[in-house]
Amino acid sequence: MGQKKDRREAEQRRRAIDRAKKAVKKARKDRERRDQAARESASDVEDVTRMWDRDPRGMLAASPEFSLAALARDATPGWQAGRAAGERATVRRCELLSEQQERLFAAARGGATDSVLLILQGLDTAGKGGIVRHVVGQVDPQGVQLAAFKAPTEEERSHDFLWRVRPHLPRPGFIGVFDRSHYEDLLVPTAQALTGHADEHGQTWTVPREELDRRERDIARMEAEAARSGTRVVKVCLMVSYEEQGRRLRERLDRMGKQWKFSDSDLDTRDDWAHYQTAYEEVLRRTSTRVAPWYVVPADRKWYARLAVTEILVRTLAEIDPQWPSATVDVEASRTRLDRTMTPEALRAWSREKAAKEDLWIADDEAMAFAVDTLNADSRSDAALS
Known part of the structure; x- marks a missing residue:
């Protein structure tokens, strides 16, 4: 039983790390696409103006x-x-x-x-x-x-x-x-x-x-x-x-x-x-x-x-020439706070929390289904007696 639990936690850690790597890779690609789009947009603006x-x-x-x-x-x-x-x-x-x-x-x-x-x-x-x-x-x-x-x-x-x-x-x-x-x-x-x-x-x-x-x-x-x-x-x-x-x-x-x-x-x-x-x-x-x-x-x-x-x-x-307004938050502090939620350790913790919540949802669903079945059975019994 303990070995299964260890293997399950190890698998969850591996998946959390993979997700973190994918998130970083996606963020890098998104940034590159935005930079490229900005360069193309600037070129397009200049080209259309000249036309x-x-x-x-x-x-x-x-x-x-x-x-x-x-x-x-x-x-x-x-x-x-x-x-x-x-x-x-x-x-x-x-x-x-x-x-x-x-x-x-x-x-x-x-x-x-x-x-x-x-x-x-x-x-x-x-x-x-x-x-x-x-x-x-x-x-x-x-x-x-x-x-x-x-x-x-x-x-x-x-x-x-x-x-x-x-x-x-x-x-x-x-x-x-x-x-x-x-x-x-x-x-x-x-x-x-x-x-x-x-x-x-x-x-x-x-x-x-x-x-x-x-x-x-x-x-x-x-x-x-x-x-x-x-x-x-x-x-x-x-x-x-x-x-x-x-x-x-x-x-x-x-x-x-x-x-x-x-x-x-x-x-x-x-x-x-x-x-x-x-x-x-x-x-x-x-x-x-x-x-x-x-x-x-x-x-x-x-x-x-x-x-x-x-x-x-x-x-x-x-x-x-409307300008973007200044941020109303401390951007660096908010970025640091967000980054703390994206570390492998934080993602592993979230994965465990999510799994625990899913177990609770399953238990709640099973309890609700049992309660509904009990009520239906009671209703059928009352109908038979009447």
Whole structure:
């Protein structure tokens, strides 16, 4: 009996030592992989940056003289390397974006006040949902605040148009995303004033020019206040061509999984295409500011739109340059304490403790099974007597 126990303990010690060796080997390999990934990531960042002719923000920003008629919706401004390279670059940039977002989130825990607000505008099928899924969706969702603004409710209409927007401005450390936004309160009235049509609910949002001017001033003031508080406002308008929108709408109608997204109001807007283009051009011109410029992204090529928006976000966060906060513990003391639990002696002790606990669990399970069998037997006896 004693020999069996000695052999069992010797085997447990051998296994504990093997596990310790494997843990050290794995830790070393993990560290080497992280170092290699960091070197490759730095190389990727440099390579992708060089592949752009220049900063896409400078090429895509809307000026007071901006003209939608001159915008080629299938163009790829600043990117000449083609689709395959663009898709690979998007993947690499999203990895960097994920790291930047984590640093932004962590920095806020250390007292930093920085955040980013991404505003997405564009007609239906322009690709706003794709940006949310394929770009913003690549970062930790815990650090993202997403808000989608539809037609205002009765309660929202009883307040100022920015009343429903302000609570959704991103907190420090977050990337906020507006899928459509308060700019609908400029775009829709401007378009309806040109078309003379109500919306699909029979409502009209047309307001006097003085009211539109006030809204523009209020938006500019809110964006300036957000910038002063540490929020970078990134406004992206995705512009799809008439032909490409038609193909995408037809795809929604032809695919069962897409039909739920279709609305006849999409066709109403398409019927008034020219008026909506005029409305977009006017609003983009009037509300593109130094603090919060509009980036007008050609959206016929989905891969380019996603690449461009990713690049804009990456460069914006690079300018913020969020830093990891200092540790709140004594790192060396914690490392020493942890290492004490990874020695062969500590692992052998844990192995013995684990085995003892397993024996107790088995004994408890056997006792429970015996108790259940006894209760069942008693129940059967009572049933027979009755």
